Amino acid sequence: MLIATWNVNSIRTRLTQVKDWLEEVKPDLLCLQETKVDDPFFPKTALEENGYQVCFHGQKSYNGVALISRHPLKDIRFGLSGELPNDSQASFFGEQKRVISALVKDIRVVNLYVPNGSALNSEKYTYKIEWLQCLNRYLNAQAKRNEPLCILGDFNIALESRDIHNPERLTGGIMASEPERKVLNSLLGERLQDVFRIFEPETNHWSWWDYRSGAWERDKGWRIDHIYLCEELLRYAKGCEIEKKIRGNAQPSDHAPVVLDLNWPPMDEEEELDTFIQ
């Protein structure tokens, strides 16, 4: 089972690229961020033509998330208040459309577009920190459901030096500052692990390259798009890769897709043995 995340920076502008990529890779689930479109204008039919069902939670110009799935999407939830009902803080953060979640093959998938924060001295940075604290409460509430959990998306945070091309210069700045790293690490806790790092310990693996300053041509990127798995799911992970070549498309998004290969639903022992023998 392939589960992917991709910040497309406008679904309408990237529609052909998304459809081509679905055709090429055939992921079971594609989680999109920055769709930048109000729900009535989401290109639903165009994606259904590829054999997918879709659900989305968007707004004009900014933000917006969507799930594109070959399997039934069950118990779809929108925003942080989807898990924290009648919660004024969650409702406040729900004004920006950044969270959509569903059960896919019994996995609770939570697709996130974490606020960028703009700059350390910006009100948007405060918003980012408080949004993450609210996400922490959301995940605490979610934990009570006892569903196998996968949270993924554009986190707008590089957690470690190996996740940025120039840690000496960039550490401490936006997307690499101590407070945002601390709050993300704290909400992940012991319950969620960055599956990419199970397979790839080295630096120089990026998921985002700024449009500016020739960042792509010079390979000056950041790894800010993440897939986190709960302990129960982690043992079924077969691989996790960044589709770097997609950033090289004509008129690309500034992000590349990240794809998790999960052996799910788990094979029984007999099947596993058969596969091993082959």
Added chain:
DNA sequence: ATGTCGAAATCGTTTCGA
């Protein structure tokens, strides 16, 4: 080197966010 994108309004150029 805040150098480029995408979207919307202030509309055919400027602004905001990233």
